[in-house]
Amino acid sequence: MKELWTRFSKAFIVQDRWKMYLEGLGNTLLIALIAAAIGIAIGVCMAMIKYINKKTGKLKVLAKICNFYITIVRGTPVVLQLMILYFVVFAFWDNGIMIGAITFGMNSGAYVAEIARSGFESVDDGQMEAGRSLGLSTWQTMRSVIIPQAVRNCLPPLFNEFIMLVKETAIVGYVGIYDLGKIPGLIQSRTFDYLFPLLIAAVLYLIVVLALTKVLHMIEKRLAKSDRNGGGVTNGK
Amino acid sequence: MENKKPLIEVKELSKSFGSLEVLKSVSVDIMQGEKVVIVGASGSGKSTLLRCLNCLEDPTGGAVIFEDENIADPKVDINVHRQKMGMVFQQFNLFNNKTVLQNITLAPVMLRKRKLRQEKIRHFFRKGEKPTLTKEQILEEENGKAMKLLARIGLEDKANVYPSTLSGGQKQRIAIVRALAMNPKVMLFDEPTSALDPEMVGEVLDLMKQLANEGMTMVIVTHEMGFAREVADRVLFMDGGVIAEQGTPEEVFGNPKSERLKAFLAKVL
Ligand SMILES: Nc1ncnc2c1ncn2[C@@H]1O[C@H](COP(=O)(O)OP(=O)(O)OP(=O)(O)O)[C@@H](O)[C@H]1O
Ligand SMILES: [Mg+2]
Numbered sequence: 001m002k003e004l005w006t007r008f009s010k011a012f013i014v015q016d017r018w019k020m021y022l023e024g025l026g027n028t029l030l031i032a033l034i035a036a037a038i039g040i041a042i043g044v045c046m047a048m049i050k051y052i053n054k055k056t057g058k059l060k061v062l063a064k065i066c067n068f069y070i071t072i073v074r075g076t077p078v079v080l081q082l083m084i085l086y087f088v089v090f091a092f093w094d095n096g097i098m099i100g101a102i103t104f105g106m107n108s109g110a111y112v113a114e115i116a117r118s119g120f121e122s123v124d125d126g127q128m129e130a131g132r133s134l135g136l137s138t139w140q141t142m143r144s145v146i147i148p149q150a151v152r153n154c155l156p157p158l159f160n161e162f163i164m165l166v167k168e169t170a171i172v173g174y175v176g177i178y179d180l181g182k183i184p185g186l187i188q189s190r191t192f193d194y195l196f197p198l199l200i201a202a203v204l205y206l207i208v209v210l211a212l213t214k215v216l217h218m219i220e221k222r223l224a225k226s227d228r229n230g231g232g233v234t235n236g237k
Numbered sequence: 238m239e240n241k242k243p244l245i246e247v248k249e250l251s252k253s254f255g256s257l258e259v260l261k262s263v264s265v266d267i268m269q270g271e272k273v274v275i276v277g278a279s280g281s282g283k284s285t286l287l288r289c290l291n292c293l294e295d296p297t298g299g300a301v302i303f304e305d306e307n308i309a310d311p312k313v314d315i316n317v318h319r320q321k322m323g324m325v326f327q328q329f330n331l332f333n334n335k336t337v338l339q340n341i342t343l344a345p346v347m348l349r350k351r352k353l354r355q356e357k358i359r360h361f362f363r364k365g366e367k368p369t370l371t372k373e374q375i376l377e378e379e380n381g382k383a384m385k386l387l388a389r390i391g392l393e394d395k396a397n398v399y400p401s402t403l404s405g406g407q408k409q410r411i412a413i414v415r416a417l418a419m420n421p422k423v424m425l426f427d428e429p430t431s432a433l434d435p436e437m438v439g440e441v442l443d444l445m446k447q448l449a450n451e452g453m454t455m456v457i458v459t460h461e462m463g464f465a466r467e468v469a470d471r472v473l474f475m476d477g478g479v480i481a482e483q484g485t486p487e488e489v490f491g492n493p494k495s496e497r498l499k500a501f502l503a504k505v506l
Contacts, residue, residue, distance in 0.1 A: 126330035129293060134344035135320030148334045
């Protein structure tokens with residue numbers, strides 16, 4: 001018992017090592033947040049291009065490019081994508097956190113594109129027809145009617161993608177970025193004990209993921225409630 | 238018809254979906270103020286013809302002349318013309334993410350704000366007058382107009398609710414006034430009562446009769462033969478992608494010539 005406590009203390013308390021975990025956790029969340037923002041921007045743009053292409057036949061070349069991008073990103077391991085960006089594309093740049101965020105943003109964009117596409121497709125075709133029949137352009141109708149409904153429809157899977165990002169970014173340690181997943185290794189190199197640092201990191205990931213999952217359930221509940229009340233995206237006044 | 242110039246001229250219009258030829262060189266004139274009812278069996282091309290009138294379906298051949306312009310030509314700005322052609326759908330298609338009031342004001346406000354922005358830019362470069370209205374005034378005007386339209390159908394109290402809380406009949410009447418808010422020159426109806434419970438059909442048909450009495454030009458696809466008899470100036474019977482027979486309701490319903498029309502009437506009357 002005493003011995004376990006010493007090991008824990010060495011892994012967490014001695015020399016304020018808990019600060020390292022917090023810092024790592026902060027970096028993990030920062031990378032996930034920036035990546036999510038980039039991913040949503042890329043994914044929604046691609047989904048919109050594909051949707052407009054499907055509905056009107058326009059933007060053929062762009063739609064082809066999107067499909068190509070999605071195939072490449074989804075068909076290769078993200079570790080390799082990270083190394084390509086870190087060691088080759090951004091070799092001149094030493095901001096590891098940003099490079100990690102960009103990698104995961106570009107990666108998650110390909111997945112968000114699929115989520116957003118199904119969000120767009122869940123919006124009834126009649127909505128676009130009604131907008132066009134009133135003399136609004138495709139883009140005006142997208143902006144005011146289609147996108148708000150699509151966003152609402154894919155809010156839960158998008159949030160889920162963010163939770164995935166928090167966990168998946170743990171591999172940025174491979175290129176020496178100090179995220180939460182990297183911290184156990186750093187501490188082990190000083191205490192020669194892997195068990196507790198790994199356990200602590202795992203528990204921290206678990207706490208964050210569970211908290212985010214709770215938020216996800218709250219979002220889902222709220223959406224379901226506004227469905228029952230007939231509320232739209234803005235959820236009433 | 239006192240006015241001899243047609244409002245819409247359809248000339249040898251054809252439409253195919255892939256290899257399926259749905260409209261086969263259809264020609265018809267819609268006169269100013271005329272009420273034209275289109276009847277025919279399922280799949281005969283009624284909806285397709287109606288949807289070609291405002292190019293919601295792109296015709297594969299022929300012309301649709303509206304206000305001296307061939308709007309089937311891909312080079313014309315179809316949005317400008319659609320603003321003057323209201324359309325009412327079988328499934329209502331109210332905007333789910335907008336309140337009833339916003340449903341009515343969305344298009345007019347958006348389009349007028351856009352015009353205002355363009356006017357401001359032109360004025361900035363000294364190429365035009367200073368716009369007389371502000372954004373807020375436009376919004377106020379359109380809200381007022383929308384409330385009047387809602388009052389007309391007795392639904393002012395529904396202004397701030399979302400469509401999903403309404404009955405089918407209420408939705409369809411709001412869809413009709415949403416189209417009216419654009420001050421259209423013609424209203425196109427595609428089976429406006431087919432998705433309604435029987436007890437709600439009356440309220441929608443009544444509103445359409447009011448419009449007819451006010452002189453609105455209307456093109457209506459419907460299975461309501463009683464309504465057609467009462468309101469139509471002309472009935473078109475479509476069969477296999479052509480207008481197989483047409484005339485006044487008395488002629489078409491009372492004295493059908495072709496066997497196909499007789500068979501169709503025997504089924505629906
Ligand atoms: N977008 C489309 N793609 C392919 N085929 C279509 C499309 N729209 C209509 N069609 C076909 O065109 C034909 C005519 O359709 P249309 O909707 O004009 O018939 P309708 O007379 O309105 O019938 P209903 O009374 O059932 O509404 C049908 O065979 C239909 O399957
Ligand atoms: Mg039809």
